[in-house]
Amino acid sequence: QKEVEQDPGPLSVPEGAIVSLNCTYSNSAFQYFMWYRQYSRKGPELLMYTYSSGNKEDGRFTAQVDKSSKYISLFIRDSQPSDSATYLCAMRTGTASKLTFGTGTRLQVTL
């Protein structure tokens, strides 16, 4: 069983929809949680990071962490075709520098 599980999709939504992307994890030592966006044949781009439980908002993006359930989410409001990409969750413990990634969810926003 992987430490971080993420539905690979693909997830197809119409433009303007609210998108919910999720990851579950098994290691309770994870404290820092990140979301990356990766366009085809490009490197991952950091969207947001959060520490511990709670919500964090940045423009159309909201990251949510529920440590009691070992569950993290990324919400995208008013989705745009330019949001079409693979979204990767990543996390690390308080002492390690390496990130553990989910496999990514491919998102397609259609006109």
Next chain:
Amino acid sequence: GAGVSQSPSNKVTEKGKDVELRCDPISGHTALYWYRQSLGQGLEFLIYFQGNSAPDKSGLPSDRFSAERTGGSVSTLTIQRTQQEDSAVYLCASSLDYIGNTIYFGEGSWLTVV
């Protein structure tokens, strides 16, 4: 430079040959990471540098893989006697500090072993 630079961007090599992949991190970034991304897989950690030393090399899959960093800047990942299962995208990343919450990735070196 403005971002993390990797070369070559694409490499096709014959099984059994050695390859070197180069990473030039963002200027001033002290931490440097190598990850591998295989088809349909998430990113897999390989090695982490603080300056020129590698306190965590736990992700290197075998002794055919090695990496070094010189001058606190450029890093080279070497794969000896390449195998077909080494085919993947090798991603380098850097961060300003050792905390590692804001890591910036390069575009990767796409390695194909035939």
